[in-house]
Amino acid sequence: MARYLVTGGAGYVGSHIVLALLERGDEVVVLDSLRQGHRGAVPPGAELVVGELGNRKTVEEVLAGWRFDGILHFAALSLVGESMREPLRYITENVGNTLGLAEAAVRAGVMRFVLSSTAALFGLPDRIPIDETEAMKPVSAYGDSKLMAERGLEWADGAHGLRSACLRYFNAAGADPGGRLGEDHDPETHLIPNAVNAVLGLGPPLTVFGTDYDTPDGTAIRDYVHVTDLADAHLRVLDKLKDGPSCRYNVGSGTGASVLEVIAAVERAAGKPVPYSLGPRRAGDPAVLVASNAKLRRETGWEPKLGSLDDIVGTAYAWRARNLKGYRGLAAETAA
Structure with a gap:
């Protein structure tokens, strides 16, 4: 051991x-x-x-x-x-x-x-x-x-x-599929948990920064x-x-997802729309950031088992929906 x-x-x-x-x-x-x-x-x-x-x-x-x-x-x-x-x-x-x-x-x-x-x-x-x-x-x-x-x-x-x-x-991104662990930052700066918080009413509406990128839907693409x-x-x-x-x-995933695709995945998980508004680009934000994972796969045999956007977003939403106060709520339950 x-x-x-x-x-x-x-x-x-x-x-x-x-x-x-x-x-x-x-x-x-x-x-x-x-x-x-x-x-x-x-x-x-x-x-x-x-x-x-x-x-x-x-x-x-x-x-x-x-x-x-x-x-x-x-x-x-x-x-x-x-x-x-x-x-x-x-x-x-x-x-x-x-x-x-x-x-x-x-x-x-x-x-x-x-x-x-x-x-x-x-x-x-x-x-x-x-x-x-x-x-x-x-x-x-x-x-x-x-x-x-x-x-x-x-x-x-x-x-x-x-x-x-x-x-x-x-x-x-995402959370333990068994529901034991999740993402709980303060402040939260990541897109997926912020979209989840927005749809659950735990945070403000999202702002989509930039809709005129050279991508299929005009929003930035990132690797999750x-x-x-x-x-x-x-x-x-x-x-x-x-x-x-x-x-x-x-x-990384080797593919990436746009901001609007992430929002759509959160809406599928929650069964209701994510509140958001459209805003200008942020300085320094590139249109696309996607990783090649070829070397990791080749040398270690690694393969993502939860690689789809719906897998990632679904587990993130499920954990947060069960833990609206995050780990603070869990701590309160333990104390009680």
Whole structure:
């Protein structure tokens, strides 16, 4: 039986990875500050340590307290707009905490490290779909912080043999098909949960930013990957690091969906219209961002099992409709 440390395991993607690890029989320790995560999102069976990743003493104590076979790192700041207002904070936390954790891992002899990275590395790409050979030209402090973290891990591999896998995913979406976990951010910045919140009356009407793009319906196209499929990708690259070298992969559907197609899928799931208005383009928004997942498929055997837009949106809607107050409501029920 293997044991893994998951930082940020009380967050959206991290909690789904914890669930996947537990379901295959691994032991999991979660390190999370709960600033953005939720105690109720940590699946039963995982050990939760509440602490700051930037506190080196806390990290060292966790690594000394258990024998780990690897680390999966999700704890990070991730809002693009906020990163442009607070770039130094993003660089300090995302780069400093990642490399501090990597350094502690080397000292503790934990030599497998999976980083939750981002498509924001590529900025405004020259080619669609975006594969791993695309030039990395981030246009936000968030994207740049992840690029710096990836490069630091390359140095850690060369100098210390810390094998790392970096998954650059585009738009994680959906919820656990069993209804145990879902997406609950504050503030919420993602299209699918905002559309779901709008149709449920939990948030304001949507604004569709731009209807004159060179796409079939005039709205921007983005790549969505179900969070459960994303969890499977993390487990595959984690296992690949046992005997293989460091690796980097883009993770997405390979197709993409437009804003209006997402709205239509939410309407199918809810059985009623999503309230929305049309607005101008946002500066810097490209018409299409779609990933190539060919390398991940070829080298790990990964195949999305919940790849349709209706699968993604349906699970997202089902979880939120049952949990109108999100994890806050679950916490209140537990307290009662």
